[in-house]
Amino acid sequence: MRVSVSGVFFFLVLFLVSYNGTLLFVTPLLLLLPVSLSVYRRWVDYILALWYHLGPALLELLYGVRVRVCGDLQQIQGPCLIILNHRTRFDWLFFWSYIIRMGTPPKHKIVLKDALKKIPGIGWGMQACLFIFISRNWSRDKKTLSDNLAYYSSRGYPLQLLFFPEGTNLSKHTQLKSHKFAAENGLQKYDFVLHPRTMGFVHCLREFRKGVTPPNIVNVTVGYVGSIPENESDIVAGRWPREIHFCADTVPHSQIPSGEEELADWLNQCWQNKEEALKQFYREKRFQRPYLDETGSTRIKLALISVLVFWAIFLVLSLYVIASYPWMMLGLSVFYFTVAVLGPGLDWVILQLHQMTYQAKLFSKT
Secondary structure (H helix, E strand, O other): OOOOHHHHHHHHHHHHHHHHHHHHHHHHHHOOOOOOHHHHHHHHHHHHHHHHOHHHHHHHHHOOOEEEEEEOOOOOOOOEEEEEOOOOOOHHHHHHHHHHHHOOHHHEEEEEEHHHHHOOOHHHHHHHOOOEEEOOOHHHHHHHHHHHHHHHHHOOOOOEEEEOOOOOOOOHHHHHHHHHHHHHOOOOOOOOOOOOOHHHHHHHHHHHOOOOOOOEEEEEEEEEEEOOOOOHHHHHOOOOEEEEEEEEEEEOHHHOOOOHHHHHHHHHHHHHHHHHHHHHHHHHOOOOOOEOOHHHHHHHHHHHHHHHHHHHHHHHHHHHHHHHOHHHHHHHHHHHHHHHHHOOOHHHHHHHHHHHHHHHHHHHHO
């Protein structure tokens, strides 16, 4: 396997920041959980916003990856369900470049595979931030989606949730399975997307709609120019896209179908449109939509530089703390491994505390 300095450095920085950041930033905040979930959520979201800027800072400043946004150029406002085609395992990471331009980073969460929650550092941090982890067991995932969305809805949280309706990323193996599904059901075979799984999408939106403010849908299509890193070995080898293009459309909740069958048909039509848009994109290396004026890129660049400096200083200080207090850091690592890997997870603990306090409030009102 080819190894590049840039690829190893990228993974190493992300790992050290997420690992040390979880131990040194998140741990003190866990003490707030029995006192105030709202205060805990506010401070964890602030740390999350800083973390969201790290990946784009490395990609755009150090590796020269250009990010372009087109389509509906209004910034994301209020609760929304963001649907994105899943071209590579790292779409969710690359998507941070979009969300820091067009969304509200602290309110952005992701639906991810359950295995990712156990990755030291980054997985533990995502548990603390209450990302939603699914296992591809529908009876279990249905409850997971319901419990997490009930948490956000009951707290009036303007959640911006990234959801991959395809369920997995595009690869030769998954494309063959998608083609087989299309042949069995008399559907069009896709080359640039997979056929979406409508059941999870319909359930997620139905639960999301139980909140005070119905969510809009932000329909985003991502395309890559240059190399497309499909797995970890590509990143280690330093295979980066030269450009990442995001094309978005915001669909107001009033224009989204309400019936389950109508929703499934609507999603399938979205993916058929994505297939056509991506066919054109990979031919012409751009979407045929108005692009965001890049005169504002200076502001983004300054923000990314500031965050890069912040995390660089943090890394130096955190390594000093590790060298000075190795037993403390080892003890914290054992704690997180016990709770987040061997145990039910920090996300489960947070949801249980929420349900206890929420039911206590309901009981006090009766």
